Amino acid sequence: MGRTCPGNCVYCASRALSGNKYRMRSAENIICEIYFLSEKLNSRKFLILDDTFTANKERLEYFCLLLSKYNEKYAFRIESRVDAVREKDIDALKKVGCEVIHFGVESGSQEIIKKIGKNINLSWAKEIMCYANKQNIHVVASFIIGHFCDTERTIQETISLMEILRNSGIEVSVAGCVPFPGTPLYEHKDKLGISIHAHSWQEYDFSNMIISTSYLSQEQLRELLFSAVTKIS
Template sequence: DFIAEPDSIPFPSRRLLPNGRYRYALWPGKKITTLLTSRGCPYSCIFCDKSVFGSRWRARGPANVLEEIEEIVKDFKIRSIIIYDDLFTLRKERVIEICRGILERGLRFEWKCEGRVDRVDEEMLRWMKRAGCSLIAYGVESGNQEGLDYLRKKTTPAQIRRAFEMTHKAGIRPMAYFILGIPVETFEGGLRTIEFAKELRPEYAQFSILSPFPGTALYDEAVSRGWYREVDAHNPFDRDRKRPVILSENWSEEKLREILREAHRRFYFRGGYLLHRLREIRSLRGIRSLGGVAWGLVRWYFSGKGRR
């Protein structure tokens, strides 16, 4: 059974952790920690493994969340926090109450969270910005309505565009997750998603090949239709990311590798994007952090792993 009262869960014992060693690529050179304010998600995306936290959303009270944030900022001197909730923006009133509490307590720090494009509005985003939110990640997944419908996202390209417009307007940097190789989409549909990613202007775009995990509706369909390629039976969650495990009528392994390579080339190897990231560097540590990420991407792209 799930814990009925999330507020009864003690705060993590951060004193036992090497807090100075944790870093995040989009906050180069800064000490970070993570925070969980809720568990579960009421949505039913076909690819999501909900066997751990389930569909019922259980949230900590704003006061309890604020106490932990105050401990992080004042006791541990950490001023960069990643909120790892599946969906932090689900309840507008709760988000605003937490943001108001951050301001009232005089807590100065930056933070990132996960959101849905249909669960944000201008008022919420303004409060989030005032309270220190600098990054929000959206599961965009596809720029094609047929792909969104297949994934059961219950969103539209118009909603996605509007959410990114509002996020940019609020002064928060949006991030975006995209899925390539959706069975109902063609290679041309994948290219449209890549162009859609460029149109949205996210700070960072993560492109992934659709991958079914046991316990998901996608896994059941992939197995029943003969799309699924077996992986290590001892640990089906430990996968080689370079080897696609779902091959449908529209997507061969060669096409999947090609669309992923095109996504990284067209999105990241643009002069405007590269110049924007270079302008953000403020320290030697920042140069090292971003340089490591960039070198990893270049090495992947020009190696056989990215070009096969």
């Protein structure tokens, strides 16, 4: 439904895969595909593949308006950023069948958020995710352990936020930081103090900590990732 992302996070491969310009399909085009697939596959459930589906408010509002005009009820999932959604967006999405929203939060440290180019406000992140959860939308918040600037303290802040969200009824997932080729993280790894210890592309996996940083060894990062996974399991 969209290509690349309006964000510019150092770890994200979206721009490397799809270019620097955020490109969107129109609301009408999306609705036509939903209707076509629902008739062809006899299904009323779908996933919208767009890294930041709520980025363009005009398209989002028109999409919700068009979808509300159909007699059929649909259920769908989207992905977005916490800085690209408002309470009224949540309300509109809920009315037309949105059941799941996945937000990439990535860190529980505002300091790290700034350094990795995420540029979100963690206080607002908690507020809007809890609001969506109260509207009976299933919220998924994903995090990354092992940013180039992470320390043991900032990772503990991330783990603490993950636990807070999980205890509030929000689903939490966590992955190790992977410097995929084409990302700023990979292209500037020496400047950022990252060493890559993988010997094949097969090792580039979110569950496999393949790096060390200026602050933490590979083994320390593996232990911290394991601790994070354990505490939210």
